[in-house]
Amino acid sequence: MSNILYLAHEGGWGLNFNIFETNLINLGILVGLLLYFGPKFISKALDERRARIEGEIKEAEGRASDAAASLADAQQKLARAQAEAENIRKAAEETAKAAKDKVLAQGKAEIERLKSGAARDTQTEQDRAIAELRDRVTALALERVEARLQEVLDDSAQSQLIDRSIAQFGN
Structure with a gap:
């Protein structure tokens, strides 16, 4: 007998330890089991694998x-963020331009105000200086006239001048 398990001569089961005989039988049993159970098992395993995949x-x-x-x-x-950033950049540029224009306009207005103020101050100072010079020239002229009159007029000439002035007012 060529099974792994064989019926012993003395009425029992035993093991066959002949490797060559048992390998062929084992291989045959394995192939048979694979042919009987394999298609179902492999089919099930492949279906599960296919389903999982x-x-x-x-x-x-x-x-x-x-x-x-x-x-x-x-x-x-x-x-949207890029468009918003572009809008913000444009708005900032417009605001900066408007601020620049406003500052320039204010600067020009301030310069004109300072120029007109300086012109008024200059004219006022010039008028004050001219008035002061007139007063000074008048004072000097009066001083010279008085000094000259005191040199030229003596007491008798002064009396005659006073009398003549009174006579002219009396007429």
Whole structure:
């Protein structure tokens, strides 16, 4: 007999330790078991594997579509942020230009005000200096006339001048 387990001559079961005989039998049993149970087992294992792979593919596709949606959303947000940044930059440039123009206009107005103030101050100072010179010239002229009159007029000439003035007023 060529089985691993064989019926012993003395009425029992025993083991066959002949490697060559038992390997062929074992191989035959293994092939038989594989042919009988294998298609079901392999089919079931492959179906499970296919189902798992299909699930993973669907899950990956879902994640990919979610990532694509997130990317599109992020790109829209980026575009809006860039547009907002551009609007802010333009507004800042306009504000800076307006502020610059305002400061220049205020500076020009201040310069004109200072010029007119300086011209008024200069004219006032000139008028004051002229008046002061007139007063000084008048005072000097009067002093000279008085000094000259005192030199030229003696007491008798003064009496005659007074009498003549009174006579002219009397007429």
